[in-house]
Amino acid sequence: MAVRYRKELDIISPYVPGKPIDDVKRELGLERVIKLASNENPFGFSSSVREAVMKALDEVNLYPDGNATLLKAKIAEKYGVTPDMVLPTCGSDEMVDLIAKTFIDQGSEVVMAEVTFPRYFSTSMMMGADLKIVPMKNMAYDLEGFKRVITPETRLVWLCNPNNPTGSFFSRSELVDIMEFISPETLVVYDEAYYEFATHPDYPKDSLDFLKKYQNMLVMKTLSKAYGIAGLRIGFTIGDATLLGLINRIRNPFNVTLITQAAAMAAIDDDEFLVKIIENNNKGKHYLYDEFEKMGLEYAKTEANHIAFNARKDAGVIFSDLLKKGVIIRPIGGEKYKTWLRVSIGTMEENQEFIKALKEVL
Numbered sequence: 001m002a003v004r005y006r007k008e009l010d011i012i013s014p015y016v017p018g019k020p021i022d023d024v025k026r027e028l029g030l031e032r033v034i035k036l037a038s039n040e041n042p043f044g045f046s047s048s049v050r051e052a053v054m055k056a057l058d059e060v061n062l063y064p065d066g067n068a069t070l071l072k073a074k075i076a077e078k079y080g081v082t083p084d085m086v087l088p089t090c091g092s093d094e095m096v097d098l099i100a101k102t103f104i105d106q107g108s109e110v111v112m113a114e115v116t117f118p119r120y121f122s123t124s125m126m127m128g129a130d131l132k133i134v135p136m137k138n139m140a141y142d143l144e145g146f147k148r149v150i151t152p153e154t155r156l157v158w159l160c161n162p163n164n165p166t167g168s169f170f171s172r173s174e175l176v177d178i179m180e181f182i183s184p185e186t187l188v189v190y191d192e193a194y195y196e197f198a199t200h201p202d203y204p205k206d207s208l209d210f211l212k213k214y215q216n217m218l219v220m221k222t223l224s225k226a227y228g229i230a231g232l233r234i235g236f237t238i239g240d241a242t243l244l245g246l247i248n249r250i251r252n253p254f255n256v257t258l259i260t261q262a263a264a265m266a267a268i269d270d271d272e273f274l275v276k277i278i279e280n281n282n283k284g285k286h287y288l289y290d291e292f293e294k295m296g297l298e299y300a301k302t303e304a305n306h307i308a309f310n311a312r313k314d315a316g317v318i319f320s321d322l323l324k325k326g327v328i329i330r331p332i333g334g335e336k337y338k339t340w341l342r343v344s345i346g347t348m349e350e351n352q353e354f355i356k357a358l359k360e361v362l
C-alpha cells in the first residue's frame with residue numbers, strides 16, 4: 001500500500017529556479033553562458049563580505065548564534081526599529097514558508113495577485129488556504145480588484161512591491177488606501193525584495209513608517225538582490241514583535257548560518273556598493289527599454305532589476321532558442337502571458353549580448 005501524504009500537495013508543483021549556468025554549458029556544449037534569469041546581482045557583492053566570510057570560516061566548528069543577536073541589532077539600527085522587530089531567515093523564501101505555516105489554517109481566505117512571486121501560491125496552498133487570485137491590470141497589481149475580494153474574514157494578503165516578475169509598483173497613496181481598507185485582524189505581508197532598485201518618486205520608500213500605524217503588516221527584505229549575496233541565503237522581516245514571536249516558535253533554531261550572519265553584517269554596511277548597483281540598473285533598464293522599442297516589442301516599465309516583455313511568440317520556444325545561444329532568461333508564466341518573458345538587468349555587456357541573441361531568435 002502506498003504511503004499516504006497530504007492531499008494539498010497534489011496541486012503544488014516544485015519551484016523551478018532559473019537554470020544554472022553550468023547545466024546549460026554541459027547540456028549544450030557552450031563555453032560562454034550568461035544568466036539573466038534569477039534577478040541576481042551582476043556585479044557580485046561588496047568586497048567587505050569576502051573578508052567577513054574568511055574570518056567566520058575559522059569558527060564553523062561552532063553552531064551559529066540561533067538568535068542572530070548582532071545581526072538583528074545591526075539591522076534594527078539601520079532601519080530605526082528595535083531588535084525584537086527584526087527576524088532574519090534563510091532568504092525571504094524561508095519567511096514566506098514560515099508565515100504561511102504560522103498564519104494560514106485549512107480554509108483560511110488568502111488573497112494574492114495573479115502574476116507575482118510564485119511561493120505565495122505554493123505555501124498558501126500547502127496550508128489548505130481558500131486562495132483568491134486577483135487578475136493583473138496592465139501587468140500591475142490591481143489593488144481595487146484586491147478590495148473587491150478582501151473581506152474582514154481574510155486571514156492574509158500577499159503584496160509584492162515592486163512586483164516580481166512584472167517589475168510594476170504601486171504608489172505610497174495606493175498602499176495607504178489598501179492598508180486603510182484592510183481589517184487590522186488581517187495580516188498584510190509586504191514583500192519589498194526589490195526595494196533598493198525603485199526610483200519612482202511615488203514609490204513608498206517610507207514603508208517602514210507604516211509599521212507604526214499598521215501592526216498587522218510585516219515588511220520582508222532580502223540581501224539576495226541589490227546586496228548580491230543570494231548564494232548565502234539571507235532575508236529579514238521587520239514588523240510587530242508579537243507577530244514575529246509567533247513565527248519564531250516554529251523557526252529552525254539555526255536557520256541562518258554563522259558565515260551568513262557575518263556576511264550579512266558586512267554587506268548591509270556597504271552603502272557605496274549599493275550606489276553603483278542602482279546606477280547600473282538604471283542605465284541597463286533604459287538601454288533595454290530603447291532596444292525593445294526599436295524592435296517594436298511591448299514591455300512593462302520596471303522599478304526592479306528585471307523587465308517583462310512580450311516576445312509575441314511562445315515564451316517556451318524563445319526561452320529554449322536563447323538557451324542554445326548561451327543566454328538564460330525565463331518565461332513569466334501564467335495562462336494569459338504565454339508570450340511574455342522576464343529578463344534580469346545585467347552588466348551592459350550582458351544586456352547587449354541578450355539583445356543580440358534575442359534579435360537572432362526572433
Ligand SMILES: Cc1ncc(COP(=O)(O)O)c(C=O)c1O
Pocket residue numbers: 038039090091092093094117160163164191193221222223224230233234235
Ligand atoms: C518577490 C520576491 N520575494 C522573495 C524572494 C526570495 O528571495 P530570497 O533570496 O531572499 O529567498 C524573491 C526571489 O526571487 C522574490 O523575487
